[in-house]
Amino acid sequence: MEPDDLEPRVRHIFDRKLVRRGTGPYSARTDAEVDRALRRLFAAEGLGGVRIEGLKRMAGGASKEQFAFSLQHDAAPVPERLVLRMDPLESIAETCRLREAQILRAMRGVVPVPRVRFVDPEGEHLGQPGLITTFVSGVTKPTDVDSASVSGVGARFGARWAGRLAPQFLRHLVAIHDFPWRRSDLDAFAAPSAGTRQAAIRQVSWWARVWRDDRTEPVPLITWTECWLREHAPICDEPVVVHGDYRMGNFMFEEPSGEISAVLDWELAHLGDFHADLGWATQRLFGGWDERGGFLVGGLLSREAFLEQYQKLSGRVIDPEKLHYYEVLGAWKCAVMQLGPGVRVPLEGNSHQDLVLTWLASAGSVLLADIVSLMRRK
Numbered sequence: 001m002e003p004d005d006l007e008p009r010v011r012h013i014f015d016r017k018l019v020r021r022g023t024g025p026y027s028a029r030t031d032a033e034v035d036r037a038l039r040r041l042f043a044a045e046g047l048g049g050v051r052i053e054g055l056k057r058m059a060g061g062a063s064k065e066q067f068a069f070s071l072q073h074d075a076a077p078v079p080e081r082l083v084l085r086m087d088p089l090e091s092i093a094e095t096c097r098l099r100e101a102q103i104l105r106a107m108r109g110v111v112p113v114p115r116v117r118f119v120d121p122e123g124e125h126l127g128q129p130g131l132i133t134t135f136v137s138g139v140t141k142p143t144d145v146d147s148a149s150v151s152g153v154g155a156r157f158g159a160r161w162a163g164r165l166a167p168q169f170l171r172h173l174v175a176i177h178d179f180p181w182r183r184s185d186l187d188a189f190a191a192p193s194a195g196t197r198q199a200a201i202r203q204v205s206w207w208a209r210v211w212r213d214d215r216t217e218p219v220p221l222i223t224w225t226e227c228w229l230r231e232h233a234p235i236c237d238e239p240v241v242v243h244g245d246y247r248m249g250n251f252m253f254e255e256p257s258g259e260i261s262a263v264l265d266w267e268l269a270h271l272g273d274f275h276a277d278l279g280w281a282t283q284r285l286f287g288g289w290d291e292r293g294g295f296l297v298g299g300l301l302s303r304e305a306f307l308e309q310y311q312k313l314s315g316r317v318i319d320p321e322k323l324h325y326y327e328v329l330g331a332w333k334c335a336v337m338q339l340g341p342g343v344r345v346p347l348e349g350n351s352h353q354d355l356v357l358t359w360l361a362s363a364g365s366v367l368l369a370d371i372v373s374l375m376r377r378k
Contacts, residue, residue, distance in 0.1 A: 031055050097120070173243070236272060
């Protein structure tokens with residue numbers, strides 16, 4: 001197993017980023033530019049009589065430009081509300097629209113997800129890689145509970161909403177991990193070998209590549225943690241679909257029912273160890289606190305209840321050593337994002353979210369402190 005073991009498609013995305021990096025700076029797309037780009041894509045798809053209405057930039061998110069619009073054409077005379085997710089020149093998380101489209105298609109009927117309508121994986125028609133899905137109604141945080149959040153982090157739910165959402169949050173995670181992925185078209189993914197350390201090593205290599213490409217100055221703790229993660233990489237008995245960013249802010253729900261209408265942001269999805277999603281969801285960054293100061297996973301339920309109920313619903317046994325490993329890996333990944341591309345991308349002006357990324361980069365020291373705290377807990 002090579003130290004830089006990467007899935008072929010992931011390697012392609014990183015190599016492509018380095019080629020495109022020097023073509024910046026990048027400016028946020030205007031509505032007129034997006035309209036023209038959409039028409040090029042729809043013409044290539046063979047659509048006639050295209051009518052695009054209500055094109056509007058969507059707020060939120062730190063890595064993709066997002067636009068909502070309605071589409072009509074000769075074969076579909078009734079307007080359909082759609083969402084375009086398009087890459088800027090660079091982002092805090094460089095990922096693949098083809099992989100995102102494939103995993104969304106695979107998850108239809110498993111958990112609530114938007115339906116994929118079109119994908120331009122290399123940006124041949126849109127100018128930048130992009131994905132178009134159906135529009136899903138709902139909110140990411142209650143409108144009747146005061147909270148401030150950025151990219152979904154920091155939302156508050158309160159006991160009433162948490163009681164409705166927590167069981168669904170757990171049930172959908174179990175369904176993702178139970179999904180029989182070998183039966184689906186996921187050829188942009190390369191599964192790690194069962195019974196080996198490859199699942200963990202590939203994740204370390206992924207983010208080590210990000211750090212190598214994007215760091216602006218050395219951070220010894222980042223390098224030391226990478227060495228620790230490689231040395232302690234656990235065996236994955238059986239790879240599952242890992243959402244990769246399962247947390248508050250990445251699901252929508254309807255009001256007043258509290259029914260989750262969509263699980264969002266699959267761009268970090270991969271095949272790997274189920275402990276990876278657990279370690280990610282239990283990070284302090286992605287949680288909240290109850291009125292007594294107790295930590296809540298996803299702002300919904302205690303860490304103990306989350307892990308206990310996951311085991312009960314899934315029938316899986318959580319290995320504390322593996323969970324700890326993936327908690328460290330999650331904190332390290334976040335630190336790499338904030339202190340690597342979170343600093344470099346706005347410095348080079350290659351994103352539409354320079355101010356947001358600069359603000360997020362300030363969390364780097366907090367994430368380094370989380371790594372230290374996790375190591376001491378060990």
